[in-house]
Amino acid sequence: MEKLRYERPIINKIKAGVPDKYGMQPKIPVKSEIDGIPVKEIVEKYGSPVFVISEKTLRETFQKANRAFQSRYPKVQFAWSYKTNYLDAVCRLYHDEGSWAEVVSGFEYDKALSNGVPGNKIIFNGPDKTDEDLKKAIENGSFIHVDHFDELYSLIRISQNTTPKAKVAIRVNMDTGIYPKWDRFGFNYENGEAWNAINRIMLAENLELVGLHTHIGTYMMTANAYAVAASKLAELAVRTNKKFNHSIKYIDMGGGFASKNTLKGAYLPGKDTCPSFDDYADAITSALINSEIAPDQLPTLFLETGRALIDDAGYLIGSVLANKRLSNARRAKILDIGVNILFTSFWYEHEVYPAQESSQQTEDTTLYGPLCMNIDVIRESIQFPTLKKGDLVVIPRVGAYNMTQWMQFITYRPNVVLIDQNKKMHLIRKQESLKVFKEQELVPEFLLNEKPLKA
Amino acid sequence: MKLKSNIAISENGFMFDPYTGDSYNLNNTGVEIIKHLKAGKTNEEILAELKQKYDVDDLSLEQNLYDFIAMLSHYDLLENA
Ligand SMILES: Cc1ncc(COP(=O)(O)O)c(C=O)c1O
Numbered sequence: 214m215e216k217l218r219y220e221r222p223i224i225n226k227i228k229a230g231v232p233d234k235y236g237m238q239p240k241i242p243v244k245s246e247i248d249g250i251p252v253k254e255i256v257e258k259y260g261s262p263v264f265v266i267s268e269k270t271l272r273e274t275f276q277k278a279n280r281a282f283q284s285r286y287p288k289v290q291f292a293w294s295y296k297t298n299y300l301d302a303v304c305r306l307y308h309d310e311g312s313w314a315e316v317v318s319g320f321e322y323d324k325a326l327s328n329g330v331p332g333n334k335i336i337f338n339g340p341d342k343t344d345e346d347l348k349k350a351i352e353n354g355s356f357i358h359v360d361h362f363d364e365l366y367s368l369i370r371i372s373q374n375t376t377p378k379a380k381v382a383i384r385v386n387m388d389t390g391i392y393p394k395w396d397r398f399g400f401n402y403e404n405g406e407a408w409n410a411i412n413r414i415m416l417a418e419n420l421e422l423v424g425l426h427t428h429i430g431t432y433m434m435t436a437n438a439y440a441v442a443a444s445k446l447a448e449l450a451v452r453t454n455k456k457f458n459h460s461i462k463y464i465d466m467g468g469g470f471a472s473k474n475t476l477k478g479a480y481l482p483g484k485d486t487c488p489s490f491d492d493y494a495d496a497i498t499s500a501l502i503n504s505e506i507a508p509d510q511l512p513t514l515f516l517e518t519g520r521a522l523i524d525d526a527g528y529l530i531g532s533v534l535a536n537k538r539l540s541n542a543r544r545a546k547i548l549d550i551g552v553n554i555l556f557t558s559f560w561y562e563h564e565v566y567p568a569q570e571s572s573q574q575t576e577d578t579t580l581y582g583p584l585c586m587n588i589d590v591i592r593e594s595i596q597f598p599t600l601k602k603g604d605l606v607v608i609p610r611v612g613a614y615n616m617t618q619w620m621q622f623i624t625y626r627p628n629v630v631l632i633d634q635n636k637k638m639h640l641i642r643k644q645e646s647l648k649v650f651k652e653q654e655l656v657p658e659f660l661l662n663e664k665p666l667k668a
Numbered sequence: 669m670k671l672k673s674n675i676a677i678s679e680n681g682f683m684f685d686p687y688t689g690d691s692y693n694l695n696n697t698g699v700e701i702i703k704h705l706k707a708g709k710t711n712e713e714i715l716a717e718l719k720q721k722y723d724v725d726d727l728s729l730e731q732n733l734y735d736f737i738a739m740l741s742h743y744d745l746l747e748n749a
Pocket residue numbers: 294297315338339428430431432467468469470517518519520521613
């Protein structure tokens with residue numbers, strides 16, 4: 214007799230009066246392939262966990278964003294935010310799409326150069342630029358975005374002995390009606406500090422004020438904040454023109470567009486609530502076009518969009534290490550994905566999907582990582598089917614910040630694989646090895662001589 | 669292991685505990701095990717029955733059954749031994 218398909222026994226308590234936030238799920242979605250390649254095959258070749266980047270999604274998302282702005286405004290230039298994901302292959306894809314580079318450190322600056330970005334297509338942001346960095350940036354004709362007066366005076370000093378003139382912009386912070394206000398970066402608009410900085414730059418012989426920059430925050434849920442910010446920068450540009458007869462070449466609106474991930478504590482999924490590229494583009498370009506800037510002097514619009522461009526193109530595949538019952542009978546699973554490689558699990562309720570057909574029964578489940586630490590929780594509570602040890606899971610929308618903020622802890626950081634548009638896989642970052650770590654470490658001579666373990 | 673008497677279960681997996689007023693949802697395998705328990709079968713007998721009927725290896729089945737029974741105990745659905 215042929216045996217029946219087995220499903221493990223499940224009992225769920227029905228909680229009257231407490232309807233589930235998302236209602237009953239009709240079918241548990243399965244994510245068994247990425248861009249046509251079976252998840253299983255990716256893991257067989259590159260191990261688990263493994264990050265995957267989709268070239269197709271990356272390019273399509275960029276083109277969508279670019280189109281939203283290009284169709285509304287005559288001069289638009291994206292600059293890829295290196296910190297969001299500075300794997301060389303990823304950066305080169307954006308450069309290939311026409312993006313410049315936006316960097317915030319000497320390391321990122323050198324990485325951009327090494328990726329073939331000419332110095333005059335690099336935007337140098339951030340509060341941490343050494344004198345060496347500034348000198349190099351001036352000589353390369355990069356755009357230096359000044360963060361504070363100490364940096365401004367360093368620039369004035371350094372630029373006395375360098376050629377050509379330093380191309381500078383100031384970063385401006387302001388009240389855009391959102392909370393929290395990011396007032397720790399740049400010069401404040403409302404209290405007149407930004408205007409003072411502009412005046413000081415205009416008096417400096419070797420500095421050329423080319424742009425005005427702001428980055429009002431990250432994961433901005435309202436497009437209107439950008440309209441407010443663009444208007445304020447436009448006002449500064451107009452005032453500069455009036456007083457100095459000098460036109461500002463570009464206005465840089467920074468990054469901060471929300472990705473479709475769901476923030477912790479949000480009631481509705483991010484994909485239903487976050488504004489579209491068109492919404493953001495509408496707000497920003499309308500504000501600029503409707504400002505008092507003369508139409509023939511409209512500045513180029515720079516954008517440093519990070520997470521909204523790359524999040525969707527990144528996946529993290531992992532496997533189930535164990536199933537557990539907690540002392541309160543809650544179902545828990547241990548995955549081989551820890552918060553050290555999925556840093557964004559501190560902010561997002563990441564979606565997690567089984568990679569193979571599974572039971573249609575779900576249980577309220579906690580997903581833990583493998584680190585021997587209490588904070589290592591990928592999902593506090595998720596309706597999830599029971600998977601067996603070794604079964605695979607896929608976490609979508611992890612392209613932003615994870616592959617730069619990840620921390621090495623108790624084991625190696627995993628492989629990163631790019632799936633190209635012809636469905637070919639390419640290893641773009643190798644899993645670390647003991648050798649990598651040994652190379653960074655030094656053991657003092659006196660510890661080398663003795664046998665480390667006393668007999 | 670004995671289920672508390674009076675506990676009602678329907679074919680489609682709805683279970684009601686009149687002592688507490690709580691109700692539960694079970695899948696088919698769950699319903700089957702409850703029926704076996706009601707019939708007074710031992711864990712070993714239940715394992716043998718399920719093994720014969722379903723395509724499953726011994727160890728998984730054993731692990732799942734004990735986990736399920738732990739849940740019954742957690743929900744206070746078993747007679748105290
Ligand atoms: C100056 C600057 N530009 C751009 C970005 C990218 O931001 P996002 O990923 O929110 O688009 C950041 C992120 O912190 C930033 O600090």
